[in-house]
Amino acid sequence: MAADEDRQTMAALAAGDRQAMALLIRRHGPGLRRFLTGVLTTPHEAEDLAQETFLRVWSAASRYDPALASPATWLYRIALRLAIDRNRRTGFRRFLGLEAVPDPQDPQPGAERDLAARQVLARTHQALSTLPGRQRQALLLRAAGGLTTAEIAATLGISPGAVEQLLVRARAALRDITSGELE
Amino acid sequence: MDAALARALYAGAEDIAPLSRAVLTRLVEPSKPVRLPLSEVLVQPLPVAALFLFLLGLAALSGYLAAPAAPDEISVxxxxxxxGN
Known part of the structure; x- marks a missing residue:
């Protein structure tokens, strides 16, 4: 059902309908942000990269082939490629000593709640960073993006069986690392 | 566990208004030429490195062509x- 709606949205996007873009963002924006937050080595860049992903989708919508992949698979594949590229650049920037200083903490009301959220994010990110790349990507595609096993397999270019194995290992490792905090 | 992980990753992810606004604004704006800062150039060193190697090769070739005929290595x-004598 959602996949059918996505396909209609993609057809509208290819025709240049901006309302379709708003619809796509409403449907996939939250999951995509979460996915990028987990997969990027610099989580604060997730918003920027989510924008970049949707702009790429817009410019390439006419080339989308529904016979090859579901819209969600296509969207997350674009996001994953962008994230891998961004991580590579960030690594090189760190090597050169050019990586930007993290944002200062916000002194506005509500900053305490934000601080708590940031601490949870930092712990989660630290735990995720200990997982092998494929395990982390598969787990985030499922947990953040809500993709099916088949869609994850298509996004990562591996078999559904391999995806299931990655998910089982990733969850077990994460449970050990966080001592059940993420339950 | 998946739900807890998703929640931990981006507390305000459901509020997509800023994201939607930013993307739609960028869609209607004419694309401006991007001037990369020095750091971005250094992060992608391939074009600069290729230019450097080309100039190095050119200098070596010029030097070889401009140099007088050298005696053989044993004599040198x-x-x-x-x-020698």
Whole structure:
């Protein structure tokens, strides 16, 4: 059902309908942000990269082939490629000593709640960073993006069986690392 | 566990208004030429490195062509060692 709606949205996007873009963002924006937050080595860049992903989708919508992949698979594949590229650049920037200083903490009301959220994010990110790349990507595609096993397999270019194995290992490792905090 | 992980990753992810606004604004704006800062150039060193290697090769070729005909290596080494005439 959602996949059918996505396909209609993609057809509208290819025709240049901006309302379709708003619809796509409403449907996939939250999951995509979460996915990028987990997969990027610099989580604060997730918003920027989510924008970049949707702009790429817009410019390439006419080339989308529904016979090859579901819209969600296509969207997350674009996001994953962008994230891998961004991580590579960030690594090189760190090597050169050019990586930007993290944002200062916000002194506005509500900053305490934000601080708590940031601490949870930092712990989660630290735990995720200990997982092998494929395990982390598969787990985030499922947990953040809500993709099916088949869609994850298509996004990562591996078999559904391999995806299931990655998910089982990733969850077990994460449970050990966080001592059940993420339950 | 998946739900807890998703929640931990981006507390305000459901509020997509800023994301939607930013993307739609960028869609209607004419694309401006991007001037990369020095750091971005250094992060992607391939074009600069290729230019450097090209210039290096050009300099070597010019030097080779401009140099007078050199004596053979044995004579040069012998001369350096003080064994020459």
């Amino acid at each position: 080494i012998a001369e350096l060692l003080g064994l």
